[in-house]
Amino acid sequence: MDQESSLACDGVVFHYPDTKEPALHELTFSIPAGSKTAVLGHNGSGKSTLFLHAVGILRPQQGTVMQGGKALSYSKKELAALRRKVGLVFQDPEQQLILSTPLEDVSFGLRGSGMAEPAIAARCREVMELLNLTGLGDKPIHQLSLGQKKRTALAGVLAMEPELILLDEPTSYLDPLSETQMLKGLEAIHAKGTTVVMATHDMDLAYRWADWIIVLEHGRCRAAGTPEEIFAGREELLSIGLGLPLLADLWFSLPASLTAGQSAPRTAGEFKVKLHKLLALNHSYS
Numbered sequence: 001m002d003q004e005s006s007l008a009c010d011g012v013v014f015h016y017p018d019t020k021e022p023a024l025h026e027l028t029f030s031i032p033a034g035s036k037t038a039v040l041g042h043n044g045s046g047k048s049t050l051f052l053h054a055v056g057i058l059r060p061q062q063g064t065v066m067q068g069g070k071a072l073s074y075s076k077k078e079l080a081a082l083r084r085k086v087g088l089v090f091q092d093p094e095q096q097l098i099l100s101t102p103l104e105d106v107s108f109g110l111r112g113s114g115m116a117e118p119a120i121a122a123r124c125r126e127v128m129e130l131l132n133l134t135g136l137g138d139k140p141i142h143q144l145s146l147g148q149k150k151r152t153a154l155a156g157v158l159a160m161e162p163e164l165i166l167l168d169e170p171t172s173y174l175d176p177l178s179e180t181q182m183l184k185g186l187e188a189i190h191a192k193g194t195t196v197v198m199a200t201h202d203m204d205l206a207y208r209w210a211d212w213i214i215v216l217e218h219g220r221c222r223a224a225g226t227p228e229e230i231f232a233g234r235e236e237l238l239s240i241g242l243g244l245p246l247l248a249d250l251w252f253s254l255p256a257s258l259t260a261g262q263s264a265p266r267t268a269g270e271f272k273v274k275l276h277k278l279l280a281l282n283h284s285y286s
């Protein structure tokens with residue numbers, strides 16, 4: 001993976017007014033450019049507050065937020081430039097969708113940027129196709145399913161071609177089909193070179209989807225690494241009350257003598273293949 005940094009924080013402290021504890025507490029981490037990063041942590045650990053810092057909506061009281069290796073600067077002009085590079089998709093699409101149809105909504109930012117109408121139409125067609133929204137462009141937004149609304153909100157952000165997309169719980173409340181459609185869209189976005197970061201409570205999803213993980217606890221970065229590294233540290237995860245993904249739990253519960261030197265499987269298919277090989281090997285020695 002390209003180790004150049006996309007989003008990074010150095011000693012970031014942020015305290016909401018009239019609260020006892022800071023929401024971000026000397027937060028330091030770095031997200032590799034081009035990665036698919038999952039941000040894990042309990043309710044209230046600071047994930048949304050971090051995302052609001054990444055787009056400059058909130059500003060740290062101490063420390064520095066960096067994008068592409070450069071400290072954020074908060075002038076109107078710099079913030080406008082930052083928001084062209086970094087897109088935030090809220091957990092609740094109702095917070096994001098402001099116009100009456102997907103097509104109006106997805107084209108809104110492009111029109112604001114002064115793009116010519118034929119180019120706007122082409123860009124909207126492209127992102128809506130990518131997110132499986134073709135044919136829904138003129139449907140009233142209030143008639144869309146939650147999955148369609150979430151993908152429309154993502155399409156609006158994606159249309160602006162950001163370098164980094166931050167998604168707050170993109171798959172929450174989605175059924176398996178809608179989740180698959182959302183993840184397919186994210187895969188396609190990532191394949192184009194975009195850094196994709198999602199906050200999620202779904203450990204199984206983080207394990208199979210991400211190639212980099214950061215774990216937040218009380219506004220601090222408790223751990224950062226590849227999924228294999230993070231989930232091999234099961235004691236630490238359990239100590240902060242985060243469960244293990246099912247596949248990692250099963251794999252790490254096998255005798256270490258059997259699994260030594262092998263990476264943990266990330267999908268059910270991989271797990272079955274590895275398990276069959278282990279059983280065959282064990283059988284031939286017994």
Ligand SMILES: Nc1ncnc2c1ncn2[C@@H]1O[C@H](COP(=O)(O)OP(=O)(O)OP(=O)(O)O)[C@@H](O)[C@H]1O
Pocket residue numbers: 016017019022023041042043044045046047048049050
């Ligand atoms: N507008 C606000 N005013 C005061 N306190 C806030 C505000 N927003 C968040 N907080 C507090 O800041 C802390 C971090 O909240 P944040 O929403 O960033 O966590 P989170 O990890 O995104 O949680 P969740 O998983 O529930 O979305 C929490 O203690 C929360 O109560």
